[in-house]
Amino acid sequence: MQILGVDIGGSGIKGAVVDSVTGELTSERIRIPTPQPATPQAVSETVAEISRQLKWNGLIGCGFPAAIQQGVARTAANIDDSWLNCNVQDTLQKATGLPCYVANDADVAGLAEMRFGAGKNYQGTVFMVTIGTGLGTALFVNGQLVPNTELGHLLDHKGREWEHRASDFARKNDDLSWDKWAERFNQYLTHLEQLFWPDVFILGGGASKKFDKFADAISVNAPVVTAESLNQAGIIGAAVFAQLAQKSVDMTQLPS
Numbered sequence: 001m002q003i004l005g006v007d008i009g010g011s012g013i014k015g016a017v018v019d020s021v022t023g024e025l026t027s028e029r030i031r032i033p034t035p036q037p038a039t040p041q042a043v044s045e046t047v048a049e050i051s052r053q054l055k056w057n058g059l060i061g062c063g064f065p066a067a068i069q070q071g072v073a074r075t076a077a078n079i080d081d082s083w084l085n086c087n088v089q090d091t092l093q094k095a096t097g098l099p100c101y102v103a104n105d106a107d108v109a110g111l112a113e114m115r116f117g118a119g120k121n122y123q124g125t126v127f128m129v130t131i132g133t134g135l136g137t138a139l140f141v142n143g144q145l146v147p148n149t150e151l152g153h154l155l156d157h158k159g160r161e162w163e164h165r166a167s168d169f170a171r172k173n174d175d176l177s178w179d180k181w182a183e184r185f186n187q188y189l190t191h192l193e194q195l196f197w198p199d200v201f202i203l204g205g206g207a208s209k210k211f212d213k214f215a216d217a218i219s220v221n222a223p224v225v226t227a228e229s230l231n232q233a234g235i236i237g238a239a240v241f242a243q244l245a246q247k248s249v250d251m252t253q254l255p256s
């Protein structure tokens with residue numbers, strides 16, 4: 001099934017048509033800088049523009065950097081405050097005139113990796129961490145997603161949010177060397193390991209492409225692997241999510 005996958009991020013909004021069976025992109029990938037301020041109207045207009053540029057006329061799946069319940073944003077850590085409690089799904093549907101399904105960005109990136117990438121051979125507990133402007137987390141138990149874990153907001157022993165210390169933004173903002181940042185990131189993974197004891201960690205997001213710069217500093221017990229679809233996981237996973245969401249809606253509409 002062909003689905004337009006869209007990844008809404010703090011600096012860019014990216015989209016491409018995805019074959020949800022193979023996980024391959026079947027159109028060019030379009031990236032438009034995230035409008036500032038990134039209000040619901042400006043962002044949804046940008047998604048509509050991507051859909052127009054791709055001459056798209058079908059289902060849209062979207063990854064969004066917030067906890068999402070039934071299409072509604074419940075947090076606004078790295079996005080404009082005006083998104084809080086906004087129905088992201090409805091807003092995008094109105095702007096594009098097309099059916100849209102929305103879920104947390106790290107959750108959808110995890111879905112892509114579980115289905116097509118680094119997680120496909122793992123059962124048990126799989127923990128995905130996306131390292132970008134924020135720290136995104138996605139937890140899978142025997143292939144089943146536990147949505148909206150939001151563990152980038154976990155606090156360290158001094159009460160500081162890990163996202164503010166160990167994201168890629170924090171690395172740049174605090175002007176940290178890779179070694180210094182890696183020390184923090186390793187402490188964060190260790191914290192997660194002590195809480196969840198995952199069978200594997202999958203690292204995604206921009207910084208995961210630089211794994212060779214920090215792999216040596218990682219000392220958790222679980223194996224740590226990098227996402228196979230790298231920056232494409234958000235787009236591919238958004239399409240996978242839309243397909244799953246549409247199916248379950250259709251199921252509930254079947255006559256009994």
Ligand code: BGC
Nearest residue numbers: 065066067077106134135136
């Ligand atoms: C948000 C999460 C998101 C993560 C990565 C965090 O600030 O709260 O919902 O998954 O950033 O974008």
